[in-house]
Amino acid sequence: MININQVIKEMDLVGDPSNHRVVVAMSGGVDSSVTAALLVEAGYNVIGLTMQLYDYGKALQKKGACCAGSDINDARLVCSKLGIPHYVLNYESIFQDQVMNDFADSYLKGETPIPCVRCNQTVKFTDMFDRAKNLGASAMATGHYIRRKTKQGQPSLYTGVDLSKDQSYFLFATTRKQLDFVRFPLGSLTKNETRSVAKRHNLNVANKPDSQDICFVPEGKYAEVVRKLRPGSVEVGNIIDVNGNILGRHNGIIDFTIGQRKGIGIGGRKGVDDNNSILYVIGLDTEKNNVIVGPKEFLSCNKIEISECNWLIDLQQVSEFKVLVKLRNSSQPVIGTIKVNFDNTLAYLLFDQPQFGVSPGQAAVFYNINEISHILGGGWITQAPNKLAETSL
């Protein structure tokens, strides 16, 4: 059973809830819907806002589909059920400029981007924040599974209690200033508890499945989206091995990710049957438009460069310390030593054990080595030299 007093306590707003207007960022999914429901239950003056980010009909190339899709309508129905106002924010052009274009360019550079972080960083926690403030809100709440705690007057971030749903990897870029204003009422809940609240409120989204893909990429076919966004910039090229031998052709490096093993399209090579016969994508040469493949050992990476770091702790001018780092949302954190540059936004990380298949464009998120739930910050992986870098290719 959810304790509403606990929700109020974690909201960390002085005085009676009814004195506070809280904007809830509503996607139309069960998490943000329950966030709104809990805050209404707690007595806050709640407003639901939903962002219209792209033309849904166009993205799915479906004639007659509304520009908004069904999610906005789900959010509206939830708000109507809860008796709170609901508005739609038209962020199509901002989203196109700041998220979709970045997504396409990143793939064209041979990276593997995470547009959801960019969206949180730009549209959601910048433009929507401003709107919430303009509407006189004391705070903006989202349905992320992550906890915000105030320690010595400074807000800090902790992983969600439900580790299977923890979204810290996608929220590392939240600044301390943003944390003053944002709240995550679901951070202490499990997904099952969330669904039970939705059922108790008889919300239309109670049984709605979780979204899996990037919202503007239908069925996970990201390469099709990149081709549509950047027509003509994706070219066929060669798949080569570490010695420069051409093993096959590819239809564009955007179809490949560092560390990829399946679906490279060079199967059935004759006379290769030793342990090193399994080939991975080990490099994407955008200049020569080559996909470079090689055995797993070539993926080994000892050190990465991380830029645009966001820190949620106080740092010395030059710092060097041990952290736990997550290199992908789904992977377990590993230990490394971080070296922070004097301007704090550039960092280098030395792994204790070599890592395999680290891809530029992904995020590196740091956790406290003594308290793994405590998020220290994170940044974007800009360099992840593997063994390939040592060869002459």
Add this chain to the structure above:
Amino acid sequence: MNKHIYLDYNATVPLLKEVKKSLIDCMNVGPLNASSIHYYGRIGKDIIDVAKTNISELINTNKNNIIFTGSATEAINLLFSNFDTIIVSSIEHSAVLFSSKSDHIIPVNQDGVVDLNFLELYIKKLVKNNKKILVSVMWVNNETGIIQPIKDVVEIAKKYGCLVHCDAAQALGKIKINLEEIELDFLTLSGHKIGAPSGIGALIYNNKIDLMPQIIGGGQEKGMRAGTENILGIRGFGEAAKCIINAIENNCLKVKSLRDYFQEKIKVLSPETIFFGEKSNRVSNTILMALPKIPGDLALMKLDLESFSVSSGSACSSGKVSKSHVVSAMGYDNLASNSVRFSFPPNDAILNSENLITREELDRLALCWSNLQSK
């Protein structure tokens, strides 16, 4: 909680008292399919006939020239499906802009009035290669309330043998429409803009011109619009037309004085407000204005939270607000996302019938507007 104040009459007008009563009477009659040949069918036919008579008297045309449709948009689509070449103005409603699929767009000047010289030159050029051209210009713009020089448009179009359609959805009930005085070939109307239920529109056409229907079936509306007639909608439309014609003709003085009172208040409280089409020939009930630093959707949300229902730009059914193509067309592209429309009851008859808005409420609204800029 404040009482909800509605100032979005250009979007829709609440059902008039007389209309409500007429609808209930109609519901009490019994089963009404106007195509049936029995007793009830005859009553249905009579209801349609009375409604057409009322509407024809309101706009001074022959009742046989009226075809009922499901909306003004449908009436426009039905008409436009008969033409390949349609010239439209840049400030038309989406019902015209999108259904015409036209590349022949006539600009407006900064006062929001269609450029007649441009229109004439354009027609002159286009008419050489085309036999059948339709010119479509709205009578009153839904966002600014600016009245278009329809008589001049007709005169120019006729000079070159073009047919003319006028979207009069926003004119009906606000200004006098007299089709005897103006040689329009087609006019489209919407019931809910004058206090009838939504779901009923009409195409008024010159029956010397053969049109092909879009909806084929049981042959209703002289074969021009198949489907069992929307008797309640038709009854309501007819009744609303009667109410307006019964009220003192074109009396909008009270509406105008409220609108002007509000406008003057705004000028005093937030002098930075920009009014669109203030100097133009406008209907009495509409103000379109903007604060340079406040996005229209933000203004709309904040006013809504203060219990004022107004509108901004053009909204999709999802609730997404896009920038105003009308404000852009008038040359204020930088303000096209900021415009907010306040529309009062279309005429004094409707204003009086519900005692809809007071000066005190307008004072409070003007104050809210001026407070939009303070954080």
